[in-house]
Amino acid sequence: MTTPALLDGLRVLDLTRNLPGPFATRMLADLGASVVKVEPPEGDPARALPPLFDALMPGKTTRRIDFRQAADLDELRTWVCDADVLVEGFRPGVMASMGLGFEALRALQPRLVMCSITGYGQSGDWADRAGHDLNYMAMSGALDQMRGADGQPVMSNIQWGDLAGGSSMAVVGILAGVWSAQRTGTACHVDISMTHGLMAHQIMPLATGAMMQPLLGRQPGAREDMLNGALPCYSLYATADGRTLAVGSLEHKFWSLVCQTLGHPEWTDRHWQRGLLPNTPASDALRAEVAALIDSQPLAHWQALFAGVDACVTPVLTLAEARQHPLFSRQHREPWVIRHATQPAQA
Structure with missing residues (x-):
């Protein structure tokens, strides 16, 4: 069964690498968007894992530029002029340091939706910290909800921080931004924090934990909450x-x-x-x-x-x-x- 091309005509520039951004743009491509993946000369690090890279690439075309070369950045700016969406996953401030910050890009494309995916958001004490899925799971409290019968945290082989906190939240934000831009003609910057996205997904443990605390005299642990084994x-x-x-x-x-x-x-x-x-x-x-x-x-x-x-x-x-x-x-x-x-x- 083929998904209708509901996003046919939506033009997306994908500057991201590895998993969170590429999976977000893979979903947009699946829904009909035209996605151009822009890679550095050495390529996306995910190319070292061909099955992963191939799984993220359907529906996309690829271009390469050297982000350290002014002429290449100028070429990227010409692509921005024809884009509806730009997705990036650099650390906060990196895009601005290349002259590609939100204000500079919106001057080129007044209706652009720029989406930035980071671990901890564009501002705050943690904004510049490095991290991976495991760190975002740990800092959001989500990892604490995944414990074995021995009470110890367990590592999921599904990257919930990257995918649920990052990719899915990015797609929702991008589509909301596109809806707004089409109606108002105004650009917007969608700031995705994977750690905060994970926190938003914990609606059940926050609710049921509050219910269990009076019975236990503390927050529930492994196999003590409503939906993790107590019933x-x-x-x-x-x-x-x-x-x-x-x-x-x-x-x-x-x-x-x-x-x-x-x-x-x-x-x-x-x-x-x-x-x-x-x-x-x-x-x-x-x-x-x-x-x-x-x-x-x-x-x-x-x-x-x-x-x-x-x-x-x-x-x-x-x-x-x-x-x-x-x-x-x-x-x-x-x-x-x-x-x-x-x-x-x-x-």
Whole structure:
């Protein structure tokens, strides 16, 4: 299934490297924008990882300039005159030092949307500090929310700081800027801080942590918050073959189905919506009972048992398994499926 070219005609200059900016412009390209990736003579460092670089390049064309040469910067300025969006990921002040600051660029293109992606924003005490995804995860508090059963923080192999705090926030900001520029004719500078973007994504732990604190007398830790393991109905359970079953029956109607399917209808009303408070001995006891049952059979057994039961119970697939699953292997689609109306609206 092909995504409609909703951004057809949008011209984007991408000066970014590595992951956050290139993934943002990859999303814009997927939606039909014309993206020109501008690289230094040595190329984007991501070229050292060809599969990564190739994954970020569909729909883009490439040009190279030497950012240290005045003539090359002049050429870049001519490209800016025809652009709608410019995305950069240099440290704060670097663009201005090359004569490419926001005020200079808006003089060339009065409707330009300039997006700057940095770790900590364009101003403040941390603005000039170096960092990577792991640092942004750590400083935002997001990494603290990812703990194993032993209570220690775990490293995700998905770069949430780069992608959620950076790329996704950048695309939202860029599209909002383009909407404004088209209506007002005024340029704008979209300042994306990946660390602050991650903080904005923590709406659930901030809310549920406030709920759990009175019960615990402190902020919840590993497996103590509503959605990170404190609820028996919403947790991960080890199977007999060392795999994992994800039970996401947060609502009582789903939990009731789970209990019936597992052959334990007596568990049905042992649910948080029926008054079973998390982090209590009764709740912990139920979780241990469920864990012992799930651990008695391999993952394939539970997959077969729940195959026809719509109760929010799924296997934890490896990436290789996920790519071969019918959900993906038989349903080739983009992240966005946008359907245009086929009939004109009635007057």
